[in-house]
Amino acid sequence: MLEADTLIEARWVIPVAPKGVILENTTVVVTQGRITALLPVEEARRLYAAHDVVSLPESAVLPGFVNLHSHAAMNLVRGLGADLPLMDWLTKKIWPAEGKLMSPEFVRDGSWLAGLEMAAGGVTTTSDHYFFPRSAAEGLRRAGLRCAVSGIVIGFPSAWADSDAAYLEKSEALIRDLAGDEFVHATIAPHAPYTVSDASLKRCAEISDKWGVPIHMHVNETAGEVADSLRDHGERPLERLRRCGLLNERLIAVHSVHADAGDIALMAAAKATACHCPCSNLKLASGFAPVAKFLEAGVNLGIGTDGAASNDKLDMLGETRLAAMLAKAVAQDPTAAPVHDMLEAATLGGARALHWDDEIGSIEPGKAADLFAINLATPESLPVQDPAAQILYSAGRECITHTWVAGRQIMSKAVGAQFPELNAAREAVAVAHSWQNRI
Ligand SMILES: [Zn+2]
DSSP states (O other), X not given: OEEEEEEEEEEEEOOSSSTTOOEEEEEEEEETTEEEEEEEHHHHHHHEEEEEEEEEEEEEEEXXXXXXXXXXXXXXXXXXXXXXXHHHIIIIIIHHHHHHHXXXXXXXXXXXXXXXXXXXXXXXXXXXXXXXXXXXXHHHHHTTOEEEEEEEEOSSOOSSOSSHHHHHHHHHHHHHHHTTOSSEEEEEEEOOGGGSOHHHHHHHHHHHHHHTOOEEEEESOSHHHHHHHHHHXXXXXXXXXHHTTOOSTTEEEEEOTTOOHHHHHHHHHHTOEEEEOHHHHHHTTOOXXXXXXXXXXXXXXXXXXXXXXXXXXXXXXXHHHHHHHHHHHHHTOTTSSOHHHHHHIIIIIHHHHTTOTTTSSSOOTTSBOOEEEEEOOSTTTOSOSOHHHHHHHTOOGGGEEEEXXXXXXXXXXXXXXXXXXXXXXXHHHHHHHHHHTTO
């Protein structure tokens, strides 16, 4: 007998790569945190002796979601300023609260809460964008997630840094320190075109080139951003990024709501990524991203939840469902944004954007065992005719029962599970209350 740590026996496995494949009655064999084989259940039982066997006869197993854009710590300012216009929401609610609370402890605790929420919904990796990135990593790792944290650069002082030079220096130090880390990667993260100078954008490009790290940036989020860029710089935001050396295969252009045909062509040619955050775009009335056009042009697509203050859920399955529905309506074409393209965007698309797809994003032998299981034997999913379509369109994150990162179970809703989630949940409530009292 061969040895394995865990055999995950599933009714269906949707590996995402190759695209469109649905394996039936298949075991994912996990050894030392990695996927070592995908085999028919009976064959795996004959070949392998495993410490742990997880039998999921009515569930599908998929690669963990890659949340390509979050501000995890903002879970602690969730619920502030519903139904306000964007600038009122920011200036009257969010910025004052953040100004009052911002500290390493705030970011660590908020990121931990966000990590618990994400793990419960099948997210195994999140790409975060926030101040005090080392504390964000601490909180997210405590929840068991893999993460890419941000070397943030923004043109106003914060508790994290007080000048452009300080932001750039701290960000490069972060990137240097995290080089080679198995679970925590870094990005260079200029906040947005309207908050970062040309000089700092050029420095960000140099840092990205030097260290090979992704560029995690809000781009083309609102019509106002585009109009202001044309007025102040005589060029669209993406043209400005190109001039400053940031338009390349490492650019993650978060939102990309107001990308026009020229922008889409530039992004496709550069092999850049569009990170779509539909809930945030709807709640803040930013507009509708041209998702079908991105897919048609071959632009890599990822999905992000944005922060809990503008969503207000970190629900990647719900986000991807909404993304698919909106894309069809915007394109006026029900065949746009097909199921397997959207499942890919929520997993492998994000992994590609983070240049982490050699390790995560699909269920393939050799990759890390970052997975989730979703139970389809529920009233909302039965009968199961098409598991992939029903995961996207009829199931919800509450149907997700198990999450693994590098083979370690970080969330289980199984009866009698020994996972420390009950204790964690109790402590999380107390921590959240303590911050609520300080706003
Ligand atoms: Zn954002």
